[in-house]
Ligand SMILES: NC(=O)C1=CN([C@@H]2O[C@H](COP(=O)(O)OP(=O)(O)OC[C@H]3O[C@@H](n4cnc5c(N)ncnc54)[C@H](O)[C@@H]3O)[C@@H](O)[C@H]2O)C=CC1
């Protein structure tokens with residue numbers, strides 16, 4: 359094979375955390391349709407769902423593997439990045455998507471809850487950025503780092519206090535890491551969805567009902583009514599923005615958190 363043929367046959371690899379369901383699944387499928395081979399990362403108990411996502415990616419003609427990992431643990435993320443690069447043959451993009459919500463009046467937030475949400479939503483982003491930057495440097499790549507923020511990274515939402523704080527942190531980490539990694543040609547950005555119809559909002563709606571007594575579905579309905587474009591957001595709406603950040607048209611974009619919320623907040 360000539361050097362030109364070898365270069366043309368180089369594959370691109372993206373690792374997506376929390377890709378067993380919801381927004382992460384949507385991102386994994388979109389990046390696969392963009393031509394990436396995908397490491398589908400999720401908690402071990404999600405293996406069956408993740409295997410379904412792996413099959414969907416393979417049906418798009420790309421390679422995929424499932425990697426069981428807890429993103430709050432640095433060693434798990436480093437091992438996941440190593441496996442993705444070793445088994446899929448490259449490493450170009452990390453999407454730090456996995457996250458949890460907590461619905462709790464401010465005065466009732468416990469130390470244990472605060473530590474848990476920061477470990478999963480914030481520490482994971484630090485570990486993901488560090489692990490990806492190290493792998494890009496090892497491979498001589500100008501990679502892309504993309505993380506999940508939220509409308510709650512721009513405006514604090516009542517009853518989502520710890521969650522809002524964790525997402526403000528993701529926006530801050532994105533700004534700092536983008537400046538430190540820019541000399542290596544690595545870009546760091548974040549996406550900020552609004553109200554996306556996933557398991558996370560089913561849980562938020564249920565918990566809000568318990569707190570304010572509204573019927574199941576009512577809190578979700580009222581939030582969706584505040585969206586200018588008049589419909590709930592889908593994982594595919596979010597995936598389009600991630601595809602942009604991962605693709606050639608975003609080569610000169612870094613340090614940004616892009617609202618993709620159908621018109622809820624305005625920067
Ligand atoms: N659903 C929404 O309305 C919005 C979601 N987001 C953010 O988007 C991201 C994805 O959210 P959804 O898909 O809606 O949530 P989801 O709850 O449907 O899916 C989250 C996925 O992350 C995985 N996960 C959770 N903890 C993990 C851990 N410690 N290690 C590895 N994987 C873990 C879960 O197993 C699950 O597959 C989250 O960061 C969330 O905060 C942001 C704005 C709005």
Ligand SMILES: CC(=O)C(C)=O
Nearest residue numbers: 459508509510552553
């Ligand atoms: C889940 C989430 O980020 C919001 C603000 O609903």
